[in-house]
Amino acid sequence: MSRHSGNTRETIIDAAENVVLELGARHLTLDAVAGKAKVSKGGLLYHFPNKEALLHGMLDRRVTRLEESRQQKLALLPHNAKSVIIAHVRSLLERDERTNKLAVALLAAVAHDPQLLVPYQKEQKKVVDQFCQTGLNFERAATIMLAVQGLKFMELFSLLPFTTKERSRIIEEIIGLSEQKKHAR
Amino acid sequence: MSRHSGNTRETIIDAAENVVLELGARHLTLDAVAGKAKVSKGGLLYHFPNKEALLHGMLDRRVTRLEESRQQKLALLPHNAKSVIIAHVRSLLERDERTNKLAVALLAAVAHDPQLLVPYQKEQKKVVDQFCQTGLNFERAATIMLAVQGLKFMELFSLLPFTTKERSRIIEEIIGLSEQKKHAR
DNA sequence: GTCTATATCAAGATAGAC
DNA sequence: GTCTATCTTGATATAGAC
Numbered sequence: 001m002s003r004h005s006g007n008t009r010e011t012i013i014d015a016a017e018n019v020v021l022e023l024g025a026r027h028l029t030l031d032a033v034a035g036k037a038k039v040s041k042g043g044l045l046y047h048f049p050n051k052e053a054l055l056h057g058m059l060d061r062r063v064t065r066l067e068e069s070r071q072q073k074l075a076l077l078p079h080n081a082k083s084v085i086i087a088h089v090r091s092l093l094e095r096d097e098r099t100n101k102l103a104v105a106l107l108a109a110v111a112h113d114p115q116l117l118v119p120y121q122k123e124q125k126k127v128v129d130q131f132c133q134t135g136l137n138f139e140r141a142a143t144i145m146l147a148v149q150g151l152k153f154m155e156l157f158s159l160l161p162f163t164t165k166e167r168s169r170i171i172e173e174i175i176g177l178s179e180q181k182k183h184a185r
Numbered sequence: 186m187s188r189h190s191g192n193t194r195e196t197i198i199d200a201a202e203n204v205v206l207e208l209g210a211r212h213l214t215l216d217a218v219a220g221k222a223k224v225s226k227g228g229l230l231y232h233f234p235n236k237e238a239l240l241h242g243m244l245d246r247r248v249t250r251l252e253e254s255r256q257q258k259l260a261l262l263p264h265n266a267k268s269v270i271i272a273h274v275r276s277l278l279e280r281d282e283r284t285n286k287l288a289v290a291l292l293a294a295v296a297h298d299p300q301l302l303v304p305y306q307k308e309q310k311k312v313v314d315q316f317c318q319t320g321l322n323f324e325r326a327a328t329i330m331l332a333v334q335g336l337k338f339m340e341l342f343s344l345l346p347f348t349t350k351e352r353s354r355i356i357e358e359i360i361g362l363s364e365q366k367k368h369a370r
Numbered sequence: 371g372t373c374t375a376t377a378t379c380a381a382g383a384t385a386g387a388c
Numbered sequence: 389g390t391c392t393a394t395c396t397t398g399a400t401a402t403a404g405a406c
């Protein structure tokens with residue numbers, strides 16, 4: 001336990017996340033992270049040559065965790081088409097204080113240079129593709145993905161004007177969109 | 186033209202927007218704004234006692250402009266229920282380089298303290314209420330609002346994995362949701 | 371209402387020793 | 389691979405003159 005020399009990188013990302021959780025996004029600085037990770041700033045910069053690299057590391061960690069959560073929830077659901085959508089919704093919209101704080105902090109950091117997120121476009125594409133494989137047409141699949149993301153974003157930015165109960169009903173509605181066949185065009 | 190002494194505040198907000206557009210969000214500093222507005226930093230700080238106040242001014246300007254655009258587009262549409270939704274979608278999803286840059290910059294600035302956005306929750310609520318007045322049920326109205334916002338956010342963060350053509354089809358789908366009656370519950 | 375000058379502070383990054 | 393020391397820059401904000 002006390003020995004984890006194997007991967008200082010992971011230790012540093014742990015520390016960075018803890019800085020955000022304990023001190024807030026504004027204090028995500030190289031100094032703070034180094035301090036929390038019990039490394040010097042020089043040491044930190046050996047593993048992540050600059051702050052952008054550290055942010056990339058943090059983003060990757062989050063994307064990985066989200067995907068793990070999705071797989072995990074999917075495994076617990078009956079093996080049918082709709083489950084793919086439900087697993088996605090549940091993992092993304094999970095109200096986890098910790099995860100949300102991290103997401104906001106990363107958005108804050110990343111908003112200064114949205115290009116940092118381009119590599120994750122394909123993750124969203126994959127989600128839509130997976131929805132399509134359940135028999136949904138592309139437009140409907142994309143709409144569901146967008147509504148879920150919209151809910152998530154608004155929640156993160158404290159923009160969501162709904163009660164918890166309303167929120168639940170809306171989520172049901174969104175999931176329900178996967179059942180209604182679109183009329184032919 | 187050369188005289189606009191009446192409202193230095195507006196001049197300063199103009200300048201702040203131009204700083205963002207010309208230099209990027211990262212350079213939205215009091216120095217840069219003062220320079221662009223041809224005021225000293227002291228002068229700027231007389232009108233906006235701190236940076237947060239300036240951000241509030243910028244946010245208000247944006248919300249106002251968006252609302253104006255919505256009213257304007259609504260006036261050009263036939264006077265029926267669906268037009269409310271179309272006007273909303275068109276004004277929010279308009280691909281205006283200028284507006285989008287400003288939105289990203291403000292998100293970047295504001296993400297550090299999402300509480301700043303709480304005052305604008307009610308704007309979103311109003312949108313949903315207006316949709317409901319067209320005969321839509323609440324859940325469906327909210328879903329449409331969320332999908333539109335999701336599209337907007339993802340686009341701002343360069344997360345949208347669709348082509349322009351796909352994007353158009355998806356927007357049609359979202360608008361179409363206002364026509365399909367939800368089955369009773 | 372607007373200016374100059376300055377205080378204060380903290381950030382990211384580099385260089386080079388160990 | 390990790391450390392210390394330092395450079396450089398640039399930010400918000402205050403004080404007080406005009």
